[in-house]
Amino acid sequence: MYRALLMAATAAALVIGGAAPATASPPSSVPGAPTSVQVTGTADHAVVSWHRPRSGARVTGWKVVLTPVHRAHSAHRAHRGGTQTDRLPARARSARFDGLRAERTYRLSVRALGHRGAGRVVSVRWTAPEAQPVAQSLYALDASGAVVRFPTSGAGAATTVAADGAGYAADPNGDVYTPSADLTTIVEHPAGGGAARTRASGLHLTADLRSDGAGNLYWADAVSGAIEQLPVGATTARTVLDLGGPAVGPDQRFWTVTPGGRVVVLGGSTTSPYVKGTGVAARSTTLPGSNGVGYPAAVLADDHGDVFVDIRSPGAAGSWAWYELRPGESALTKVEPRLAFEYAAANADGFSLLQSAGWCAAPAEYPISHTGCNVDRSVPEKLVVGPGGTSTTPVSGLTAGSRGPNTGAADAHGDVFVDVDSGPTPGLWRVPAEGGAAQQLSAAQYSRLSVS
Known part of the structure; x- marks a missing residue:
């Protein structure tokens, strides 16, 4: 469920060039005053709209200015220097x-320009x-590659937002x-539907956009390898991590962005x-085991500086295990109580892990196995x-279902969302923050889960 974009607002004062609207009579050599000026908006943005003047010269453009009002005795005193100006075409x-x-x-x-x-x-x-709490939404890619939005509450139908969403990101709106x-x-792709539009161009993207809780966009630059950010409202990217x-070579990179x-x-x-x-100290670390062996498979993080790393074991065992890299430390600390088939997610406040009751090494699932992998999953x-x-x-x-890091998503409340690819309960699931019965959102398969 996404945030409503507009809230009606009442114009507290209306002034036209210092004269009352009924008596204002601009010279015919310049345009008249715009009519039906109205403002709508939310806690963080405003939209002003208007109609053409009823008289005066032809309009060639518009000048629109937003200025904070200084209120000396207000507890919510507006800051100075926050003026914004737009010059717009006649249409x-x-x-x-x-x-x-x-x-x-x-x-x-x-004001109209002539x-x-x-x-x-x-x-x-x-x-x-006043700022209102924002209801988050769950996003995922369906089997056709379309971006689908689900309410994180688990109540309500899914909505297709974009038809081709490989590497998508979503903002709080x-x-x-x-x-x-x-x-x-x-x-x-606007939340309310309508034609898609260009947000920024001239970039070196990889097919893996990310977003934070404010709606800033991130990607790994295909040329420089740096992590780039497109701030909310901006059209020019900036480098945030060089x-x-x-x-190149053995350097494999996994990355994430916290809320x-x-x-x-x-x-x-x-x-x-x-x-x-x-906001995270750069440091070297070692993989688990006496010889520091294993293969990084995924990374998650919270907003407290904790980093969570998934390591795939070498050899045929086929185990994946999550470790914590705490602030200021260089050694990984295992957080799992046991080896298991599992699903992980993180939000601003921490890391969540769903583990099966039983586990078996990968060879037990091979066709040549005589024992099979009949464990409690x-x-x-x-x-x-x-x-x-x-x-x-x-x-x-x-x-x-199957083994692997199986990263899902978690909302601010702590609900966890995972996709199970096989077994008796395949599909998209929601596990409430307080635990209890898991809720199936869909029996279909989804990938690249995220919450915004």
Whole structure:
């Protein structure tokens, strides 16, 4: 469920060039005053709209200005220097201003421009409403590659947002972003439907966009290897993490972005892995085992500086195990109580892990095996690792499928979403934060789960 984009607002004051609307009479050599000026918006943005003047010269453009109103005795005193100005073509009938502050008052002014000068200004005072809690949504790719949105509450039907979503990202408003086929443009798919539009172009994308909780977009630059960010409202990207060039040879990189905007990269070889990030100390680490062996398979992180690394064991055993790299430490600490078929996810506050009750080595599943892998794959509990320590809650109704890191997604509340690819309970599942009965959202298969 995505946030409603517009909330009706009442114009508190209307001023036209210092004269009352009924008596204002601009010269015929310049356009008249715009009419029907209205403002709508939310706690962080405003949209001002208007109609053409009823008289005056031909309009060649518009000047629209947003200015914070200084209120000396207000507890919510607006900061100075926050003026935003837009110059728009004659066909424009609205302008949007982002980066506003909840419960602050602003003046939005519109005036028509002509060949011989500007018409009179119409100004509207508007106060941004109180910020409202945002209901998050679950996003995933279906079997056709389309981006599908589910309510994280588990109640409500799924909605297809974009038809070709390989490497998609989504923001808190419900807008979805995908890379173009030539990997040079980020395409925006509006939450409410409508035509897709260009968000930014001239880029070196890889087919793997990410987003944080504010809606900033991230990707690994295909030329430089650096992690790039496209801030909310911007059209120009900036480098947030320089990795010294693209990955070459044994340097394999796995990366993630936390809801708070921390970028974490796990890279290097199996003998010399490293962790780098924004808000995370760069350091070398060692893989588990007496000889430091294993193969990194995935990385997750929270907003407290904890990094979680999935390691695939060497040889035929076919085990995957999650380890924690705590702030300031270079040694990995195993967080799993046992080997298992499992599913992992992270949110701002920590790491969640769903493990099967039983496990078997991979050779037991080979056709030549005479014993088979007849273990208990039901998931009995959810393990949570956070700043307050480790806790478990009971889970029922879910049975694990194949082995692997099987990374899912978690919302701010702690609900975990996973896709089970095989076994008696295949499909997309929601495990409540408090545990209990797992809820099946769909019997179909989905990949690349995320929450925004």
